Amino acid sequence: MTQKGITLKDVAAAANVSRATAARALNSYGYVGDETALRVLEAAERLGYRANLVAQALxxxxxxxxxxxxxxxxxxxxxxxxxxxxxxxxxxxxxxxxxxxxxxxxxxxxxxxxxxxxxxxxxxxxxxxxxxxxxxxxxxxxxxxxxxxxxxxxxxxxxxxxxxNEGGAREAVDFLVSNGHERIGLLRDESRIFTAQERLAGYQNSLQSHGIGLDESLVSVSRSTVEHAVDATIRLFSRRNRPTALFTVDSLMTQGALLGLRSMGLSIPNDVSLVGFDDFNLATFTDPQITVVAQPxxxxxxxxxxxxxxxxxxxxxxxxxxxxxxxxxxxxxxxxxxxx
Amino acid sequence: MTQKGITLKDVAAAANVSRATAARALNSYGYVGDETALRVLEAAERLGYRANLVAQALxxxxxxxxxxxxxxxxxxxxxxxxxxxxxxxxxxxxxxxxxxxxxxxxxxxxxxxxxxxxxxxxxxxxxxxxxxxxxxxxxxxxxxxxxxxxxxxxxxxxxxxxxxNEGGAREAVDFLVSNGHERIGLLRDESRIFTAQERLAGYQNSLQSHGIGLDESLVSVSRSTVEHAVDATIRLFSRRNRPTALFTVDSLMTQGALLGLRSMGLSIPNDVSLVGFDDFNLATFTDPQITVVAQPxxxxxxxxxxxxxxxxxxxxxxxxxxxxxxxxxxxxxxxxxxxx
DNA sequence: GATGAATGTGAGATCGATCTCACATCGCAA
DNA sequence: TTGCGATGTGAGATCGATCTCACATTCATC
CATH class of the missing domain: 3.40.50.2300 (Response regulator)
Structure with a gap:
């Protein structure tokens, strides 16, 4: 109800100049007399003028x-x-x-x-x-x-x-391998998303560079939500000859894995080792805390x-x-x- | 570089009508001949016309x-x-x-x-x-x-x-009292924020209704960040005759309390019982899981x-x-x- | 056939800020 | 004194969509 529309026109009128001059004074371009500029600025201040960004945008x-x-x-x-x-x-x-x-x-x-x-x-x-x-x-x-x-x-x-992503995933899997793991499971996203593909590549490259063959039965794919990841984890660990370690490609998957493993009564790291991609605040609250690949x-x-x-x-x-x-x-x- | 500026004017020209008529056809108001309207719509479609929202906004x-x-x-x-x-x-x-x-x-x-x-x-x-x-x-x-x-x-x-907020906090503290707790600590926010005040009131009202006196030494105030809450928790539980239970007013405070108690070697719920305001996904990942007041x-x-x-x-x-x-x-x- | 309503269309104004151009005025140099 | 550059200022156009009016038609009714 108050000052709804203080436009440049109002300011110009108050300062007794044209709109053009008022604009010049307010945006400091072109020639404006010192005294005139001051009068405009003062008027604008007094009226509480604010330029209409939509008009400027037009x-x-x-x-x-x-x-x-x-x-x-x-x-x-x-x-x-x-x-x-x-x-x-x-x-x-x-x-x-x-x-x-x-x-x-x-x-x-x-x-x-x-x-x-x-x-x-x-x-x-x-x-x-x-x-x-x-x-x-x-x-x-x-x-x-x-x-x-x-x-x-x-x-x-x-x-x-x-x-x-590739390097981070590789480092994670390298770390698992250096701890003696060879049957390393992968919980990954549908491949459409770019990051998931790169992380998958890192997983594969690491295994290959260590002379470990790829085993499709160690890979579980799900949508990237906690709920879906829980299911995928359970599927993966219900097979016989299950992995000794798991790498998860994002924090939601990691959370799903955590819940899935818990529901199966598998303990970390005694039954299964876990490394997740992407750090998340929850990772330090669990027991044990989760080893992760952190992004900057x-x-x-x-x-x-x-x-x-x-x-x-x-x-x-x-x-x-x-x-x-x-x-x-x-x-x-x-x-x-x-x-x- | 392509279709940068298809304006109403372009559409009108293509359809051989005035801007006014084109506008009428596109926004279906006023009188427009059926055939004319069709021509305008077709032209708009063909040119890939999109109304400029900034101009409309002006x-x-x-x-x-x-x-x-x-x-x-x-x-x-x-x-x-x-x-x-x-x-x-x-x-x-x-x-x-x-x-x-x-x-x-x-x-x-x-x-x-x-x-x-x-x-x-x-x-x-x-x-x-x-x-x-x-x-x-x-x-x-x-x-x-x-x-x-x-x-x-x-x-x-x-x-x-x-x-x-008041009712939720009251329910939380009531629950602690019904489990035999009387020395109930409060980890709360600076009072400026509205919700923190109401939750404080709930805490106080619950205690009073159970005939438990308020004890300022059971209340710790900090900024609402995990880090500050950790410190506040440690301060609170370093005093002698420490609380047997703790109520935290938001999820960040709850996380801080979790970390603070852990760093002091206090176990939940054996040494300290905990109820937090606001549910958070982390709450189900801890061991034990955290009892909370959930908001819809x-x-x-x-x-x-x-x-x-x-x-x-x-x-x-x-x-x-x-x-x-x-x-x-x-x-x-x-x-x-x-x-x- | 005339009158008025219903129907269709276009010219021009409007929103607010900014920019171009034209027109002043002043001072200084030739 | 004339002339030209430097300095100030305003009128009007512009951005794109929409709305008001005025002006045509057409159709129905008395």
Whole structure:
């Protein structure tokens, strides 16, 4: 009911100048007399003038908003990144619009499509599919800045910030092997998601480099939710000649494995050793604490935001592809197997 | 580089009509000839026309964006709510802009101030302060729809969706008392946050109703982070004549208590019984599992979104104040004390 | 056949900020 | 004194969608 609409026109009228002059004074460009400028600024202050960003956006074609499209904002990994991005954007007076793809390509397409008409300035994106990416290619080709995080899309010319999934998985499995394990189970995601593929490759490479043959019966696939992972774990450990160790490809899978093993009465690390990809706060609360491959989460968001802001500022350089190393955090969930 | 700017004008030209007629056809209002309408629609389709939402917003004064201002998007409680709100909004073609207050009133003020110039249609807000709310009052008095969640602000005329913090805390403490505990510690937040105050009241009311005197030495105050809660727990249990049970006011505090007690070598529930406010996935992974007061998180977001959408649709009724009941989930962290 | 209602369409204004261009005015140099 | 650059300022156009009006038609009714 109060000051609803203080526009530039009002300020101009109050300062007894034209809208053009008022705009010049407020945005300090062009010639404005010192005294006039002061009068305008004073009037704006007095009336509590705030520029209408929508009107500015209509002229400039761009709202000070950046879109973030994570797989799922409830995933602590993405929540942390969202927070970090938000902090960075705020420094540059930009806002963060979050739209989860829910790991669904169709939804991702629709989201980008609808956000396009909002004149969003740029996107930070965790693409759902490594291959079905025509919609992202188009976005980029229209000149919209895009930064990919967590996952990359093969032939896409844009900045990306990911971690060394293959190396991290390899390190985890290497660690299990160095503790005498050879029958190492893998609990993995459906392959569509980029990170799951890379982590699978790391698992396979590690085994091969140690001369251990791949055994399909040691691999269990499920959707990436705690509930599905529980089932997959139980399936895996119900077979005879079960694995002595398990590697899980993400934190939700790790949690599922924990519950699944507990429900089967299998103890960690006495009956089964466990290493998970992605650290999570729960990992230090269990007994024993869980050995994990940690990602440098705190670096991903800020860097992605920095890249995007640089693009928004007009920086024209070749796409940068950053791949952070992971770090194995040894806790208590891996037992040394009696040597042969 | 492709179809950058297909505007209404282009469609109108392609269909050989005026912009006005094209608009009528596309938005189906006013009189338009059947054949003309078809021609316009066909042209729009062919050109891939998408209305520019910013231009629409300039006229209507409102972007199809709703602001969500949680305390911290990393808190799983708020992350879940954000997700639920987003799903609801999507059904009505609205987007969600998230800006965390980081539990800082000044930041909250700045955020709302800056979002105001964005013509955001409405807000879902978890106010940081129960008293310092002039900025919210002003927002509401300007006619911007606001729905409060998790916390209310006393003299504010707007919808709110919260839980029965007092009752939940009372139930938790009642449960401890019924198990023979009298020296019940409280790990609580700084009092500024509304929920912490109510939960404190529940603790006090329960004790009083059982004729147990309040003992300030049983209460430990800290900021609501795991790290601070660890320290506060250690402080509390380092005193002589320590509590036999502990009630923690939120899930971060509960986690801190868990770590603090473990570092002191105190076992749950043998040495200390524990009940926490707010369920969290970690609670079922510990040994023993933690008894908690659960909030109906899954109902808060959708209801808040529903309320806000109704207001956006123009619904004019008295503010609704919903207070959901909580539910005590008994697990294994409370021991029966030998009767007197 | 005339009158008025129903139907269809376009020109132009509007939302608010910004930018271009034209027009002043002043000072200084030729 | 004339002229030209530097300095200030305002009128009006622009961004894209929508709405109000005014102006045509067509059709039905007396």
């Amino acid at each position: 002229r400039s074609g761009q709202l000070p908003i950046v879109g973030f499209v994570p797989g799922d904002i409830q995933n602590p990994f993405f929540a942390r990144i969202a927070h970090d991005i938000e902090v960075e954007l705020r420094k540059h007076r930009h806002n963060l619009l979050i739209a989860s793809s829910e790991e669904n390509v169709e939804q991702e397409k629709q989201l980008l499509e609808s956000l396009r008409s909002l004149s969003i300035r740029g996107f930070i994106l965790a693409p759902t599919s490594a291959t079905d990416s025509q919609h992202i290619v188009q976005l980029v080709s229209e000149g919209t800045p895009v930064v990919l995080i967590d996952r990359v899309v093969q032939e896409l010319q844009c900045d990306s910030v990911v971690v060394d 989460i705190s670096e991903i968001g800020p860097l992605a935001a920095k890249f995007l802001l640089e693009r928004l500022a007009g920086k024209k350089i070749a796409p940068r592809h950053i791949r952070f190393p992971t770090r194995l955090i040894v806790r208590g969930s891996v037992a040394q197997l009696p040597g042969r | 006229r209507s004064g409102q972007l199809p964006i709703v602001g969500f201002v949680p305390g911290d998007i990393q808190n799983p409680f708020f992350a879940r709510i954000a997700h639920d709100i987003e799903v609801e909004l999507r059904k009505h073609r609205h987007n969600l802009l998230i800006a965390s207050s980081e539990e800082n009133v000044e930041q909250e003020k700045q955020l709302l101030e800056s979002l105001r110039s964005l013509s955001i249609r409405g807000f879902i807000l978890a106010p940081t302060s129960a008293t310092d709310s002039q900025h919210i009052v002003q927002l509401v008095s300007e006619g911007t729809p606001v729905v409060l969640i998790d916390r209310v602000v006393q003299e504010l005329q707007c919808d709110s969706v919260v839980v029965d 998180i899954s109902e808060i977001g959708p209801l808040a979104a529903k309320f806000l959408l109704e207001r956006l649709a123009g619904k004019k009724i008295a503010p609704r104040h919903i207070r959901f009941p909580t539910r005590l989930i008994v697990r294994g962290s409370v021991a029966q004390l030998p009767g007197r």
